[in-house]
Amino acid sequence: MELNINIIIPEIILIALAVCLIVLDFFITDKKKLNTIGICGLVIAGMSVLLGVKNGFALSGMIIQDNVAVFFKLLFILVGIYIFYMGRFFEDRIKGWKGEFYILIVFAIIGMEFLSSSYDFISFYVSLELLTITLYILTAYTKDNPHSVEAGLKYLITGALASGFLLYGISFIYGGTGSTGFGEIAGILRGGGHGLNGFVTIGLVLIILGLTFKISSIPFHVWTPDVYQGAPTPVTALLAAGSKAAGFVVLMRVLFTALGSVKEEWMLFIAVISAVTLIFGNMSAMPQKNIKRLIAYAGIGSAGYLLMGIASASVLGASSIMFYLLTYLFSIAGSFLVIVIFSHVSGSDEIDSYAGLSRRSPLLAATMFIGLLSLAGVPPLGGFIAKFYLFAAVVKEGLIWLAVIGILMAIVSMYYFLLVIKRIYLMEPVVEEKITLEPTTKLMLYGVNIAIIALGVYPGPFTDWFVQIARQLF
Amino acid sequence: MLLNYLPVLIMIGLVAVMAMMVLFVASLIRPSRPYYKKNQAYECGIDPIGEASIGKVRIHYFVIAILFIIFDVETLYLFPWAVVLKKIGLFGYIEMFVFIFLLLVGFIYAWIKGALDWVS
Numbered sequence: 220m221e222l223n224i225n226i227i228i229p230e231i232i233l234i235a236l237a238v239c240l241i242v243l244d245f246f247i248t249d250k251k252k253l254n255t256i257g258i259c260g261l262v263i264a265g266m267s268v269l270l271g272v273k274n275g276f277a278l279s280g281m282i283i284q285d286n287v288a289v290f291f292k293l294l295f296i297l298v299g300i301y302i303f304y305m306g307r308f309f310e311d312r313i314k315g316w317k318g319e320f321y322i323l324i325v326f327a328i329i330g331m332e333f334l335s336s337s338y339d340f341i342s343f344y345v346s347l348e349l350l351t352i353t354l355y356i357l358t359a360y361t362k363d364n365p366h367s368v369e370a371g372l373k374y375l376i377t378g379a380l381a382s383g384f385l386l387y388g389i390s391f392i393y394g395g396t397g398s399t400g401f402g403e404i405a406g407i408l409r410g411g412g413h414g415l416n417g418f419v420t421i422g423l424v425l426i427i428l429g430l431t432f433k434i435s436s437i438p439f440h441v442w443t444p445d446v447y448q449g450a451p452t453p454v455t456a457l458l459a460a461g462s463k464a465a466g467f468v469v470l471m472r473v474l475f476t477a478l479g480s481v482k483e484e485w486m487l488f489i490a491v492i493s494a495v496t497l498i499f500g501n502m503s504a505m506p507q508k509n510i511k512r513l514i515a516y517a518g519i520g521s522a523g524y525l526l527m528g529i530a531s532a533s534v535l536g537a538s539s540i541m542f543y544l545l546t547y548l549f550s551i552a553g554s555f556l557v558i559v560i561f562s563h564v565s566g567s568d569e570i571d572s573y574a575g576l577s578r579r580s581p582l583l584a585a586t587m588f589i590g591l592l593s594l595a596g597v598p599p600l601g602g603f604i605a606k607f608y609l610f611a612a613v614v615k616e617g618l619i620w621l622a623v624i625g626i627l628m629a630i631v632s633m634y635y636f637l638l639v640i641k642r643i644y645l646m647e648p649v650v651e652e653k654i655t656l657e658p659t660t661k662l663m664l665y666g667v668n669i670a671i672i673a674l675g676v677y678p679g680p681f682t683d684w685f686v687q688i689a690r691q692l693f
Numbered sequence: 694m695l696l697n698y699l700p701v702l703i704m705i706g707l708v709a710v711m712a713m714m715v716l717f718v719a720s721l722i723r724p725s726r727p728y729y730k731k732n733q734a735y736e737c738g739i740d741p742i743g744e745a746s747i748g749k750v751r752i753h754y755f756v757i758a759i760l761f762i763i764f765d766v767e768t769l770y771l772f773p774w775a776v777v778l779k780k781i782g783l784f785g786y787i788e789m790f791v792f793i794f795l796l797l798v799g800f801i802y803a804w805i806k807g808a809l810d811w812v813s
Contacts, residue, residue: 420701421701487695
């Protein structure tokens, strides 16, 4: 029974930040200042993750701090900074209660941080719900927009159903092994106990199904397009980059750490889900007219790629998931920053309205170009290396058919991303007016572009580090 | 390989059969005598006004209920804390104040934002 409060200092800083924002909301009328304070707080929390925290267990083994958790915590804080920055351009769409929007985003980030370091089914479920419930509210935040309310309701109903699956699964695992801690479950399963396997199989199937809601893959993918389209754009970016990454880190902890010794039971199951998700996501992305909806379907496809890494159940698979999520974060942050700025100027999310963007703002066009091509997986960019490692991981485990589907679907994804790029670069703009950008915005956009290119040109140090930290999961 | 998933299949079958059987057997045994009063929505014994699906629901009831739950949970945590207070010492003592402080901030926020004002 040890508390080790010092391990959760970054989360305590974030909670303090949330409380500060609640109080300051009364005194500060210019909510842009609140936004700046939020970004500063996130930076401080990120520093504390980097500098002050030792590895170990906290709260009686409920929370683990290892290098995987450190990586994901930094990732989530980076997501948070970009989401906050996007909030600046979205603010005027929110009628009243703007401060609360930022407070809820901070709470969602706290949920993701705890999720990335949960080492017990109880703490896992509580932090998952902290994240999901804040996202329900954030999705329906623009109350005057019927799409947003509809999205929130759909998200809530699907989420409640998925939570039911998850809890039922957890109860089966608990019934089969007599424990909720990931480490203890791994120990019990490694020690044999074949009489219990039936319960564990039912439990793990239900847990995987429940978690497909968070990572937006088949069978709980139906909410994705509607919610991505209807939710406020910063929240969509949070769902795409943050919530998905959080889903994968717990999926890795549950499957690799807790249930790693029974991997024959779930490898094929995950591989089939991955294949179906890949085909469905990429095929349905083709006819989309709305950019957020397009990225939603492409996001379902990405979940399929990431599940390939889970299906390989190896250190290479886990490290390539981390690499993919890192490049995915930059692609999503860049392209959503463009989407939010563009809709701030033109008020539209339709792909057709992006016509001639390159003549209105070359930087926005270039960011969209690099972000979308990285999502598609074009060679000099980070997305290519990430996909390459994922294919390598599944081929190494003998799942060649899955890699073939993945490569075919990468070609399909090239088609629909290039359609957007064609509009941006080759078509004549409807409105000629130039879009002017603030210096900080330019800095943020250059940041993501350089990061995507750097990850593609020189991935060595990152992949080495990811392989090293992925060993801790097994 | 696929045989590993047999328990899942058995469970799906069992659940489906069980659910259908319960509904079917119940429909055989129970008496069915619906009349107007019985089919009415139950609203604390008062005659319902309008349709629930199209009628206006005052969202304020919901806000008050949520605020009530916050304090309900707070008391729920205060009781076990009070019982083991001597064991957990000063650290636990302070920690409960942190918890109450966080709740209090939320409560004051709701108060100032007007969640407790009854607009009629």
